[in-house]
Amino acid sequence: MSMSSEGDRVGLDTPPPPSLRSGAPSLGTPGRASSPGGLARSHSGSGGSTSGSPVGRAASASERVETNTVVDERLLAEWCAEIEADPTRIRTRFPAAAREIGRTPGTSPEPGAERVEDVVRVRLLLALGRGLADDADSLSTELHDLYRFGDADERRAVLLGLGHLEDAIGDRAVDLLHDAMRTNDPRLVAAAMGTYAARLDPAAWRQGVLKCLFIGVPLRLVAGLDPADDPADDELRRMVADYAAERRAAGREVPADALSFLPAPTQTTRES
Amino acid sequence: MRIFDPHIHMSSRTTDDYEAMYASGVRALVEPAFWLGQPRTSVDSFVDYFDALVGWERFRASQFGIAHHCTIALNPKEANDPRCTPVLDLLPRYLAKDGVVAVGEVGFDSMTEDEEKAFSRQLELAREFALPAMVHTPHRDKLAGTRRTLDLVAAAGMEPGMVVVDHLNEVTVDVVDEAGAWMGFSIYPDTKMDPDRMVAILQRRGLDRVLVNSAADWGKSDPLRTRATGEAMLAAGFTEDDVDRVLWRNPVEFFGQSGRLLLDVPTADQGATFAGNSLLRGERG
Ligand SMILES: [Zn+2]
Secondary structure (H helix, E strand, C coil): CCCHHHHCCCCCCCCCCCCCCCCCCCCCCHHHCCCCCCCCCCCCCCHHHHCCCHHHHHHHHCCCCCCCCCCCHHHHHHHHHHHHHCHHHHHHHHHHHHHHHCCCCCCCCCCCCCCHHHHHHHHHHHHHHHHCCCCHHHHHHHHHHHHHCCCHHHHHHHHHHHCCCHHHHCCCCHHHHHHHHHCCCHHHHHHHCCHHHHHCCHHHHHHHHHHHHHHCCCHHHCCCCCHHHCCCCHHHHHHHHHHHHHHHHCCCCCCHHHHHHCCHHHHHHHHC | CCEEECCCCHHHCCHHHHHHHHHCCEEEEEEECCCCCCCCCCHHHHHHHHHHHHCHHHHHHHHCCCEEEEEECCCCCHHHCCCCHHHHHCHHHHHCCCCEEEEEEEECCCCCHHHHHHHHHHHHHHHHCCCCEEEECCCCCHHHHHHHHHHHHHHCCCCHHHEEEECCCCCCHHHHHHHCCEEEEEECCCCCECHHHHHHHHHHHCCCCEEEECCCCCCCCCCCHHHHHHHHHHHCCCCHHHHHHHHHHHHHHHHHCCCCCCCCCCCHHHHHHHHCCHHHHCCCC
16 A cells, blocks of 8 residues: 555554554554555555546645655654643644655545544643643643644544643533534544543543434544443443434334344344 | 536535435535525634535545545634624634535625635735635626636735635636636526537637536526536537546546545445445434
8 A cells, every 4th residue: 555665664663652552543544544445545655556547646746736645753753742841832833744744645434444643642632742841721721723724634633632632621622522513524523532532521432422323434543432341331322323213214224233132132122 | 428527515415416416427626615505693604514515514424435525614604794704713723624525605796895805814824734725706896806816815925826716607717717717607597607618618618727517506507517518518519538638627626636536435336335325225314
C-alpha cells in the first residue's frame, strides 16, 4: 500500500508517545494506514501504480500537490519542544502539522482508519500537556479552542488525544465528547468513544454505543466495550436488542456488530 | 472526462448531486465561502459555516469519491454589516488549514467603502498566508467594478497569477486577461455564461488561465454544466487533451499554488466500494 516502501524510514526509533494505547493510531503500523480498497494510493511514493486513474494522473501533474507520507521526526521534535516552551505555538502548529510533518494520503470517510497525521497531532498535544503541566484550566482552554476552530481532522486528533491527557484534565473536556457525538461524522464519533469516554455518564455512553451502530462505527473501536465480557450492562443490551428488533421488523439486516453484542438466547427469542 | 469544478456551493446541494457529479466525471471541487441567500447577523454564524466547509462538507464529498476543498473569506455583501466584519480577525485560524486553497470569495457587491476595506484587508491576508485569491465580479456595474478590482489587486502587491476573477463574460474577459490574472467563467443557466458562448471565448483567446465552473448554489443552477461545456468543446473540434486542460489541469495549476490541495481521494474503481458501503444508505439523517 501507499506507505509500505517508505514505512521503514518513518522515525520509529524515536520513543513513541508515553501512552499511545489501543484505539489511538501508532506510528508503528504504517502499512495499515490504508484500509482495504478504501483509500487512495500515495502519488508521491507510487506514481506508477496510479497511472490510469484520473485522480492519480492529476496529482502527479502538479509538484505542489504533495503529501508527506514520511514523518519528519526532526521537525516534529522541534515543534514539540517549541510548544512545550511556549504552549500558544500550538495554535498555528496544530492545523499545519499534516502538510508540514506527515499525513496519510487521501480523505477517507472510514472511521478508525489509522492515519499518520493523527499520531503527529497527538504528539503535539502531549507536548502541550507537558508545557501546561501545572495549569489544567489553561490546558483545557487550549484544547477547547483547538477543537472549536479545528477542521474535522484536527477535531479528531483532539478527541484521540483526550485519553492521553486524562490525568491532567480530568473531566474538563467531556463536553467535547458530547459535541462530537452530536455530529454524524463516524470518524469523530469513533474518536469520541475512546478511553476518555469512560468519563461520560452511563446514559450518554450507551447512547454513544447505539449511535455507533446506527452510523456504522465498528464497535471494536469503542474503548472498554467487550460484549462477551460485560454481562452487567443490561440496559445497553436491551437497547441493542430493541434496535435489532426494529431492523428485523423493517425487513432490514441487523449489523453483525449488534448480533455479536446480543447473547445467543436473546437472538433466538427475538427470531421465534 | 475528469473534471475539477473550481467553484460550486455544495452545502446547498443534495447527495443526488454528488452522485450525478461523480458519474459525469467530477473528482474534485472548490467550495468558496459566500453569502447564504439570507444575511448572517453574527460572527458565530460564520464560524459554524466555516466549520461545515472544512468538516462536514468535506466528509460528505469524500463518501462520493470527490475531493472537497474550500476558500475562506468575508464576502462583499456582508462586509457592509458591522455585526459581521469582526470575522476578519478569525480568518487566520482557517487560512492555516489543509484543503483551504484560497482566500475568497472577495470583491465588490455595491462598491462601498466598507467593501473596499474588507477586500484590501483580505488581499493582505492572502499574501501573508501565501494563498491565491478568488475574486468575484459584481452583478451590477460589472466592467467598472472589474477594473476597480484589478486596481486593488495591483495595489496590494499580489501577483496577478495568484488571482482568479470570476463570473466573467464577453464584456469583462479582456481587461482581466490583459492584467495577467486567471479568468473564471460560471456556466449558469439563464445568466452569466452558457457552454456555447464559453466555447466561442476559448476559440477566440485560447485555453491559458481559464477556469470553467458551474457556480451551482441554492439558485436555479446545474452542477453538471462543467461536463456540458466539455462536450460542447469536443463538438466544436477541441481535443480531449484540450478539455482535460480546461476542466482539470488548469484548476489544479491555479489552486496548486496554495500547496494545500487534497487530491488523493479514492480513484474511480474504488468508487464501487463506496457505493456498496452502508454508510451511504441514509442512516445519517
Ligand atoms: Zn459563488
